[in-house]
Amino acid sequence: MKPINVGLLGVGTVGGGTFAVLKRNQEEITRRAGRGIVIRMIADRDIEKARKIAGSDVIVTGDANEVVTNPDIEIVIELIGGYTVAKELMLKAIENGKHVITANKALLASHGTEIFAAAQKKGVMVAFEAAVAGGIPIIKALREGLTANRIEWIAGIINGTSNFILSEMRDKGLTFDTVLKQAQKLGYAEADPTFDIEGIDAAHKLTIMAAIAFGIPMQFDKVYTEGITKLTREDIRYAEELGYRIKLLGITKRTPKGIELRVHPTLIPARRLIANVEGVMNAIVVKGDAVGATLYYGAGAGAEPTASSVVADLVDVTRMHTADPRHRVPHLAFQPDLLSNTPILPMEEVETSYYLRLRVIDKPGALADITRVLADLGISIDAMVQKEPSEGEDQVDIIMLTHVAMEKNVNAAIARIKKLPLLTGKVTRIRLEQLSSK
Amino acid sequence: MKPINVGLLGVGTVGGGTFAVLKRNQEEITRRAGRGIVIRMIADRDIEKARKIAGSDVIVTGDANEVVTNPDIEIVIELIGGYTVAKELMLKAIENGKHVITANKALLASHGTEIFAAAQKKGVMVAFEAAVAGGIPIIKALREGLTANRIEWIAGIINGTSNFILSEMRDKGLTFDTVLKQAQKLGYAEADPTFDIEGIDAAHKLTIMAAIAFGIPMQFDKVYTEGITKLTREDIRYAEELGYRIKLLGITKRTPKGIELRVHPTLIPARRLIANVEGVMNAIVVKGDAVGATLYYGAGAGAEPTASSVVADLVDVTRMHTADPRHRVPHLAFQPDLLSNTPILPMEEVETSYYLRLRVIDKPGALADITRVLADLGISIDAMVQKEPSEGEDQVDIIMLTHVAMEKNVNAAIARIKKLPLLTGKVTRIRLEQLSSK
Numbered sequence: 001m002k003p004i005n006v007g008l009l010g011v012g013t014v015g016g017g018t019f020a021v022l023k024r025n026q027e028e029i030t031r032r033a034g035r036g037i038v039i040r041m042i043a044d045r046d047i048e049k050a051r052k053i054a055g056s057d058v059i060v061t062g063d064a065n066e067v068v069t070n071p072d073i074e075i076v077i078e079l080i081g082g083y084t085v086a087k088e089l090m091l092k093a094i095e096n097g098k099h100v101i102t103a104n105k106a107l108l109a110s111h112g113t114e115i116f117a118a119a120q121k122k123g124v125m126v127a128f129e130a131a132v133a134g135g136i137p138i139i140k141a142l143r144e145g146l147t148a149n150r151i152e153w154i155a156g157i158i159n160g161t162s163n164f165i166l167s168e169m170r171d172k173g174l175t176f177d178t179v180l181k182q183a184q185k186l187g188y189a190e191a192d193p194t195f196d197i198e199g200i201d202a203a204h205k206l207t208i209m210a211a212i213a214f215g216i217p218m219q220f221d222k223v224y225t226e227g228i229t230k231l232t233r234e235d236i237r238y239a240e241e242l243g244y245r246i247k248l249l250g251i252t253k254r255t256p257k258g259i260e261l262r263v264h265p266t267l268i269p270a271r272r273l274i275a276n277v278e279g280v281m282n283a284i285v286v287k288g289d290a291v292g293a294t295l296y297y298g299a300g301a302g303a304e305p306t307a308s309s310v311v312a313d314l315v316d317v318t319r320m321h322t323a324d325p326r327h328r329v330p331h332l333a334f335q336p337d338l339l340s341n342t343p344i345l346p347m348e349e350v351e352t353s354y355y356l357r358l359r360v361i362d363k364p365g366a367l368a369d370i371t372r373v374l375a376d377l378g379i380s381i382d383a384m385v386q387k388e389p390s391e392g393e394d395q396v397d398i399i400m401l402t403h404v405a406m407e408k409n410v411n412a413a414i415a416r417i418k419k420l421p422l423l424t425g426k427v428t429r430i431r432l433e434q435l436s437s438k
Numbered sequence: 439m440k441p442i443n444v445g446l447l448g449v450g451t452v453g454g455g456t457f458a459v460l461k462r463n464q465e466e467i468t469r470r471a472g473r474g475i476v477i478r479m480i481a482d483r484d485i486e487k488a489r490k491i492a493g494s495d496v497i498v499t500g501d502a503n504e505v506v507t508n509p510d511i512e513i514v515i516e517l518i519g520g521y522t523v524a525k526e527l528m529l530k531a532i533e534n535g536k537h538v539i540t541a542n543k544a545l546l547a548s549h550g551t552e553i554f555a556a557a558q559k560k561g562v563m564v565a566f567e568a569a570v571a572g573g574i575p576i577i578k579a580l581r582e583g584l585t586a587n588r589i590e591w592i593a594g595i596i597n598g599t600s601n602f603i604l605s606e607m608r609d610k611g612l613t614f615d616t617v618l619k620q621a622q623k624l625g626y627a628e629a630d631p632t633f634d635i636e637g638i639d640a641a642h643k644l645t646i647m648a649a650i651a652f653g654i655p656m657q658f659d660k661v662y663t664e665g666i667t668k669l670t671r672e673d674i675r676y677a678e679e680l681g682y683r684i685k686l687l688g689i690t691k692r693t694p695k696g697i698e699l700r701v702h703p704t705l706i707p708a709r710r711l712i713a714n715v716e717g718v719m720n721a722i723v724v725k726g727d728a729v730g731a732t733l734y735y736g737a738g739a740g741a742e743p744t745a746s747s748v749v750a751d752l753v754d755v756t757r758m759h760t761a762d763p764r765h766r767v768p769h770l771a772f773q774p775d776l777l778s779n780t781p782i783l784p785m786e787e788v789e790t791s792y793y794l795r796l797r798v799i800d801k802p803g804a805l806a807d808i809t810r811v812l813a814d815l816g817i818s819i820d821a822m823v824q825k826e827p828s829e830g831e832d833q834v835d836i837i838m839l840t841h842v843a844m845e846k847n848v849n850a851a852i853a854r855i856k857k858l859p860l861l862t863g864k865v866t867r868i869r870l871e872q873l874s875s876k
Contacts, residue, residue, distance in 0.1 A: 021728045025588050031653060031772040032585045034764060129583075135729035137583025144582075145567075145575025147470045148749030150463050215469060273714060273735060283733075290459045291573035291746035294736035295721075297711060298729060308729035311586030323761035326472060334469040 003036030004318050007067035007098075009089060010079035011044045011053050014103055014130070017303030018077065018310045019053055029311065033318040037311075039077075043067045068093040075317055077310060078102040087111055094118045094126070099321060101313040103130035103306055109207035109220040116331040123325040127313035132205045133158050133282045135305030136298040137312065142212045142286065143333040149288025151213040153253035155266075155435055158205045160280035160300040161189045161196035162228045162248040166265075167278045170236045170245065176229060188280055198227035199248060199263040206250035209284070210261055214254060215334035216342055219261065224347040226264035235357060235428055238399050239267050242383060244355075245275040246430065258345035267355050267401075267432040274435065285435060293437035348408040353382065356400045357428040358417065362389045366422040367398065373420070377413045379405040395424055401432060441474030442756050445505035445536075447527060448517035449482045449491050452541055452568070455741030456515065456748045457491055467749065471756040475749075477515075481505045506531035513755055515748060516540040525549055532556045532564070537759060539751040541568035541744055547645035547658040554769040561763040565751035570643040571596050571720045573743030574736040575750065580650045580724065581771040587726025589651040591691035593704075593873055596643045598718035598738040599627045599634035600666050600686040604703075605716040608674050608683070614667060626718055636665035637686060637701040644688035647722070648699055652692060653772035654780055657699065662785040664702040673795060673866060676837045677705050680821060682793075683713040684868065696783035705793050705839075705870040712873065723873060731875035786846040791820065791870040794838045796855065797863040800827045804860040805836065811858070815851045817843040833862055839870060 008015055019039060022029065030036045043064035044050040050060045061067065068076055068089050076093040078100060080086045086107050093100050100119070102108065108115065108131055119126045129139045133156070142151070157163050161183060168179040180197065183189035195201045203223040211218050228248050239246050244267040253260040268275045273295055277283040282300025287293045299305035320328055330336060360366040367386070374381065383401040402410070414427045446453055457477060460467065468474045481502035482488040488498045499505065506514055506527050514531040516538060518524045524545050531538050538557070540546065546553065546569055557564045567577045571594070580589070595601050599621060606617040618635065621627035633639045641661040649656050666686050677684050682705040691698040706713045711733055715721040720738030725731045737743035758766055768774060798804040805824070812819065821839040840848070852865045 017728075021586050025586065025727070028588055028653070028772075029585065032768070034768070034773050135726075136732055137579050140578060140583045141575050144754060145578045145750055146746065147467065147753040148459050148463065148746045150466055215466070273711060276711060276714060288573075288746060289463070290455075290742040290749070292737045292743055294574055294734070296732070296734060298732035304728040305730055308584065308586040308726060311728070312583055315585040316582060319765050319767060320761070322765045323758070327757050327760045329757060330470070330472070334466075335472050 001035040003038040004074050005040045005072050006037060006075045006077060006314065007041040007043070007070060007073040008039050008077045008079065009043050009064045009067060010081070011042055011050050012079065013303045014306045014310065015079045016053055017307030018079070021304055021307045021311050029315060033315045035318060037314050037318055041067050041070060041073060064089050065092070068098065069096055073098060074321070075099045075101060075314065078104060083107055083110065087115070090115055091118055094122050094124055097122060097124060099125045099127070099317045101127045101310055101317065103128070103310060105131040105201070105204040105208060109204040109218055112208070112211070112218040116336065119331065120336055125317050125320065125328060126331055127317055128208070129313050130306050130309035132208050133284060134298065134300040134302060135308040136282060136284065136296050136300065137309065138209070138284050138296050139212065141296055142209060143329055146286060146288050146291060146294070149290045151254070152287045152289060153251065154209050154213055154284060154286050155249050155251045155274070155433065156206070156209070156284035157247055157274065157277050157282050158250050158284065158300060159196055159199070159202040159248060160282055161193065163277065163282070164188050164280045165197070166228060166231070166246060166248065169231070169233060170240065173233055175233060176231060197229055199225040202248060202250045202263045206252055206261065206263055210252040210259065212333035213252065214259055214342065215332065215340045216259065217339055219344055222261055222344040224262040224264070228265050231265055234397070235430060238357065238385070239355065240270070242385065242399070242401060243270050244268060244432065245270050247275065249433070251433065255345060257349060258343040260345050260350050262347060262350065265430050267430055268435050272435055287437065348411070350407045351404050352407070353404050353432040354402045354410055355430040355432050356402065358398045358423060359395055359425040360398055361422045361424055362394050362396045363422055369420045369422060370398070370417055373413050373416045377409045379409055379413055439473040441476040442512050443478045443510050444475060444513045444515060444752065445479040445481070445508065445511040446477050446515045446517065447481050447502045447505060448519070449480055449488050450517065451741045452744045452748065453517045454491055455745030456517070459742055459745045459749050467753060471753045473756060475752050475756055479505050479508060479511060502527050503530070506536065507534055511536060512759070513537045513539060513752060516542060521545055521548065525553070528553055529556055532560050532562055535560060535562060537563045537565070537755045539565045539748055539755065541566070541748060543569040543639070543642040543646060547642040547656055550646070550649070550656040554774065557769065558774055563755050563758065563766060564769055565755055566646070567751050568744050568747035570646050571722060572736065572738040572740060573746040574720060574722065574734050574738065575747065576647070576722050576734050577650065579734055580647060581767055584724060584726050584729060584732070587728045589692065590725045590727060591689065592647050592651055592722060592724050593687050593689045593712070593871065594644070594647070594722035595685055595712065595715050595720050596688050596722065596738060597634050597637070597640040597686060598720060599631065601715065601720070602626050602718045603635070604666060604669070604684060604686065607669070607671060608678065611671055613671060614669060635667055637663040640686060640688045640701045644690055644699065644701055648690040648697065650771040651690065652697055652780065653770065653778045654697065655777055657782055660699055660782040662700040662702070666703050669703055672835070673868060676795065676823070677793065678708070680823065680837070680839065681708050682706060682870065683708050685713065687871070689871065693783060695787060696781040698783050698788050700785060700788065703868050705868055706873050710873055725875065786849070788845045789842050790845070791842055791872070792840045792848050793868040793870050794840065795866040796836045796861065797833055798836055799860045799862055800832050800834045801860055807858045807860060808836070808855055811851050811854045812840070815847040817847055817851055
């Protein structure tokens with residue numbers, strides 16, 4: 001059978017990796033897919049660079065439109081990133097009857113519903129394994145591997161940059177700013193690191209996972225997102241003393257009142273496998289009602305790990321493209337006419353446990369005042385540590401872990417506690433999840 | 439669309455779980471599969487029990503032949519286990535044009551090649567996610583998620599019973615015999631635990647994973663298999679002191695001389711994620727050339743975790759059964775006409791590191807004698823600990839970790855060391871793997 005023809009939009013890091021992997025493992029990939037998979041055409045603004053990567057038997061153009069409209073191209077890989085141009089090109093490719101493979105999490109989280117509808121209408125596939133957690137086949141696990149299950153929750157370390165920063169802060173006792181600079185030097189963080197450290201990138205990926213886990217539309221605008229910039233060495237150390245690690249988690253959970261969708265620093269028991277995922281690595285725990293907790297771990301970024309997912313999608317599309325569209329794996333795991341309208345729970349309504357650090361003047365009564373406020377709001381304390389004041393200081397840190405409480409009650413408690421006469425400085429609040437497999 | 443009709447052979451633990459999961463999650467499973475999946479017919483020797491589980495709207499029979507020949511049944515789930523009867527029924531189901539789903543690792547590892555050939559000929563699917571690592575979708579990860587990669591090696595904790603025993607031995611300092619009895623009481627080990635503790639069950643699963651990772655036929659008879667019955671508390675403790683954990687691993691690795699296929703207790707660095715997989719849980723590390731190391735973790739046995747995989751296969755077959763057979767995922771991941779004849783490396787030729795424990799008479803010269811033997815055979819030492827003799831004892835334990843050496847050289851060294859005058863008792867040898875993601 002003749003090879004399937006692929007057009008590649010963008011030969012940056014992932015594009016270059018895709019080209020390299022396809023070429024190096026050509027023989028095995030062909031044995032798996034049943035036919036060859038060949039990149040025939042590349043579009044990139046930097047034609048020189050593209051030509052260098054592609055060699056002489058690939059058509060190189062500066063105009064991506066030529067690729068998405070070329071009748072010989074059967075699959076288009078979109079690795080341009082961003083919203084406007086990428087979206088236009090994807091829709092044009094779909095309109096021209098091409099299957100599309102993308103790593104563009106931002107675009108899918110914001111406009112996925114529209115893109116999948118267009119693909120559905122044309123009977124083509126949009127594959128996006130590379131959009132979440134780099135090389136980890138988590139989309140496949142959720143859409144196909146765990147189809148027996150009612151998914152209860154997902155919790156994932158899905159941003160390598162922030163996991164690297166938190167790992168280094170804990171391991172070496174460094175400040176956030178110091179490690180961020182180091183991460184930028186190592187190429188783990190971008191010059192403008194906002195997307196990574198403020199949790200936005202994680203929120204994109206979480207949006208996609210929630211959609212396919214629960215059969216809901218993409219709702220990026222409803223994700224509660226809090227980054228890691230305010231975490232201190234002290235909180236990381238206190239958490240450790242209490243048997244916890246702090247990780248930036250993307251969490252989505254089914255509750256009777258709605259679906260939780262949140263990204264924030266989280267204390268998790270140090271003994272959990274996911275608490276021991278260090279550096280730039282990613283890991284996702286998926287809890288299903290039948291299977292229990294399963295975990296998927298691997299490189300969440302980088303040229304070849306991400307290319308691993310792009311090429312897996314190429315093989316999938318090659319294997320599946322002759323199948324009746326109604327019998328393919330649905331884009332969002334569930335049949336599109338049956339998407340659920342379960343509401344997303346506002347953050348105020350979320351129930352979880354909390355780590356609270358309060359800096360108080362070391363005088364009798366401080367603790368009594370605080371615990372009274374908590375009791376009044378129905379928040380009960382699971383563990384408490386009061387630190388000895390340092391030599392010559394009259395302030396001490398009190399650290400509390402609460403039982404499960406509602407976010408709005410904790411917010412109210414913090415507001416009241418801040419006004420207490422013996423309180424000084426701000427109240428640090430970090431959410432805490434047991435991630436129990438029960 | 440009308441539901442797809444399923445026949446179930448055997449309603450033991452997994453069969454009952456499959457029935458329960460399909461029923462409980464019917465609505466979501468239908469939304470995923472695009473049509474209903476209904477068990478219409480059950481065969482079990484215990485008709486009474488089967489009827490109790492199935493209710494009144496399912497046909498119950500004592501004769502499995504009625505199921506595999508029934509023209510209304512489209513998919514047969516084989517959960518009888520064993521070789522002869524299960525194989526006959528599977529082949530008969532295939533002959534009758536039915537897709538087959540099985541959890542029968544022993545049968546596939548021994549006769550998979552024949553069964554897949556029959557299915558290939560008839561254009562039907564044989565799905566077997568439940569055969570390896572219970573609820574973990576590892577078959578899907580290998581056959582579909584990592585298709586971009588040249589798989590370099592796989593190392594897995596794929597037998598929950600032995601992992602439970604090793605975890606308890608380490609955690610509580612108990613002997614193998616004590617924990618085995620406890621495992622039997624808890625239902626984690628069978629009355630005759632041979633398959634689990636001697637590594638045979640792990641060897642079955644490893645055979646299947648190696649086949650789909652490397653595109654080779656099933657070669658169960660070539661797996662080197664060594665169980666955990668000879669492990670002592672002392673070795674577990676010494677390993678711990680050196681920064682290692684002992685796990686029963688199934689390892690398959692591509693080398694220039696052939697494919698390694700081996701199950702044995704293995705020291706692995708305690709910091710590795712897989713070293714922290716405790717109790718009856720399973721985990722598999724897969725190293726691909728593009729993606730690097732990925733890890734898959736979850737429940738490796740039990741009614742509902744295994745049913746999770748059986749039902750995922752049901753959804754897969756339902757989604758895929760109208761597709762052109764040549765475009766489905768190949769049974770063994772690679773197109774069957776292109777299976778590789780790479781040889782399996784004999785254990786003697788395997789190269790790995792070793793933990794050696796030698797009990798010597800505490801006199802000058804013992805260590806010199808031993809190190810000379812090792813040096814003569816080209817085995818170099820990475821770390822060594824000599825224990826102080828206990829009060830009143832004249833024997834001491836010497837523990838050595840070697841660099842990578844060839845198994846036959848280590849065998850020869852051990853044979854020579856045993857004959858040294860200052861040696862007493864036997865030499866304990868446990869293999870050691872770094873499982874580095876590099």
